[in-house]
Amino acid sequence: MALIINLVVGLIAFYFAYRFALNKQMVVTLPWDKRYEYVCNQNLSFLIYSILTAMLFLGPLSLFKYVVWIVLLLAIIYRGGFRFRFNIVLGAYSLFVLWNLYTMTYTSSPSQGWMMLLKFCIPYLYFWLGYNAIQREDDFYIFLEKTSWICCGYALIIGGVSAKLISPLYNFLNFTSGGLFISYASLADFFAILLPVPVIMYFVTNRRMYLWMVVWLLLSTVLEAVRTGIGASILGLAFFYMLYKKSKSIPYISLMIILFIGSIFAVPEVKEKMFGADVDKVTLSNAGSAKNGRNFMWERIMEHSYYGHEMMGSGCGASLGWLKEKASKEGGIVLIHSDWVQMLCESGNIGLGIYIVFALVMLLIVLSETWKFKDFLSITFAGALTVASFMACFFAMGFDNVITYAQQGFVIPFIFLGLFYKIRTIETNYEQIT
Numbered sequence: 001m002a003l004i005i006n007l008v009v010g011l012i013a014f015y016f017a018y019r020f021a022l023n024k025q026m027v028v029t030l031p032w033d034k035r036y037e038y039v040c041n042q043n044l045s046f047l048i049y050s051i052l053t054a055m056l057f058l059g060p061l062s063l064f065k066y067v068v069w070i071v072l073l074l075a076i077i078y079r080g081g082f083r084f085r086f087n088i089v090l091g092a093y094s095l096f097v098l099w100n101l102y103t104m105t106y107t108s109s110p111s112q113g114w115m116m117l118l119k120f121c122i123p124y125l126y127f128w129l130g131y132n133a134i135q136r137e138d139d140f141y142i143f144l145e146k147t148s149w150i151c152c153g154y155a156l157i158i159g160g161v162s163a164k165l166i167s168p169l170y171n172f173l174n175f176t177s178g179g180l181f182i183s184y185a186s187l188a189d190f191f192a193i194l195l196p197v198p199v200i201m202y203f204v205t206n207r208r209m210y211l212w213m214v215v216w217l218l219l220s221t222v223l224e225a226v227r228t229g230i231g232a233s234i235l236g237l238a239f240f241y242m243l244y245k246k247s248k249s250i251p252y253i254s255l256m257i258i259l260f261i262g263s264i265f266a267v268p269e270v271k272e273k274m275f276g277a278d279v280d281k282v283t284l285s286n287a288g289s290a291k292n293g294r295n296f297m298w299e300r301i302m303e304h305s306y307y308g309h310e311m312m313g314s315g316c317g318a319s320l321g322w323l324k325e326k327a328s329k330e331g332g333i334v335l336i337h338s339d340w341v342q343m344l345c346e347s348g349n350i351g352l353g354i355y356i357v358f359a360l361v362m363l364l365i366v367l368s369e370t371w372k373f374k375d376f377l378s379i380t381f382a383g384a385l386t387v388a389s390f391m392a393c394f395f396a397m398g399f400d401n402v403i404t405y406a407q408q409g410f411v412i413p414f415i416f417l418g419l420f421y422k423i424r425t426i427e428t429n430y431e432q433i434t
Helices: 002-022 041-053 059-076 088-103 110-133 139-156 160-165 167-177 185-194 198-206 209-223 226-267 268-278 293-305 318-330 339-372 379-398 411-434
Strands: 027-030 031-038
Touching: 002 059, 027 139, 027 411, 041 059, 041 110, 041 139, 059 110, 088 110, 088 339, 110 185, 110 318, 110 411, 139 160, 139 167, 139 185, 139 198, 139 209, 139 379, 139 411, 160 167, 160 209, 185 209, 185 226, 185 379, 198 209, 198 226, 198 379, 209 226, 226 379, 293 318, 293 339, 318 339, 339 379, 339 411, 379 411
Parallel strands: none
Antiparallel strands: 027 031
């Protein structure tokens, strides 16, 4: 029965993906005046649909979903739907991808390595989709508004509210259906990366409902006690306010830090997951010395895949392949639950160093461009959103499998990076013309 459900929903989802990618345009209402309809361009239509279906996992069809989206994005390129843009940020990221390609020459698990390389390459397609989806400023805010509502919808049906208050629906969509949707950690990471979106819409429209959306999304993560999602959300919002409010952001950031610490010690489920068996002994003064089960797991993985090949790593996919082989024989976990640990083990100090350089280049470029055009509100919003989403993503990568579930988290900051570059081009060109 579960297979039939996933097949039926999958066929419907893939059909509309094809339509919105190649020949059907969305008709939406304008965020600031619902009386008027707006026809989205083809790329914007597919971008909104991609966010709409991001948490659709489809159980046994999960890998096939990746294939469908990659094929459709390549089809858009083939039909000339993308104007290509390459920049220093993508160049820095490309060094990381090329290094991982080189490590394939000595990996012990080529199949896992090629799968990881594929997921490393997907962000290029999503960057170009984001860049080409925006043809005018209105497109940017339409995308943000629709994304805000999509997030709220997910929080209702597969988020914390659903888990606590509508548990039959939650259990059906996530478990009984055979993995029709993916939620919990991936959903919390998804919300954390996208959380500044309704904040921007509040500043643009001055409608309080967008602030309630922020509360709604945070509530979903807190009710499910997703500690990584809580931390990533607070960090992302802090960086957003830092860029948008600058020196005035200190009170907001202080409040966020207090909320984060408070959520750890005030919500029993979060505290228990954070500190495990030591939960009753942990206080604010000794929290830093407490350990949980992941530390032991990461140490074992590093003993096998990192120590002894610290500089070059054990090869792309090697540590994940070893873990899955071990799990098939002895049982246990099949994912590392830290992209940073996995990169360190498989890409070595060189690969991890290159990725950190990419992160620093991204921050330097986006921050400098945002401050350079600080009088352009849309550029400020796009720049702050890009930095905030990457920082939330980087935090989540420390404790979750963000790259493994690339469509739910890893690619989204690259979408915003594409939006940022396009908004900057549109705004500055308009200024030059006028």
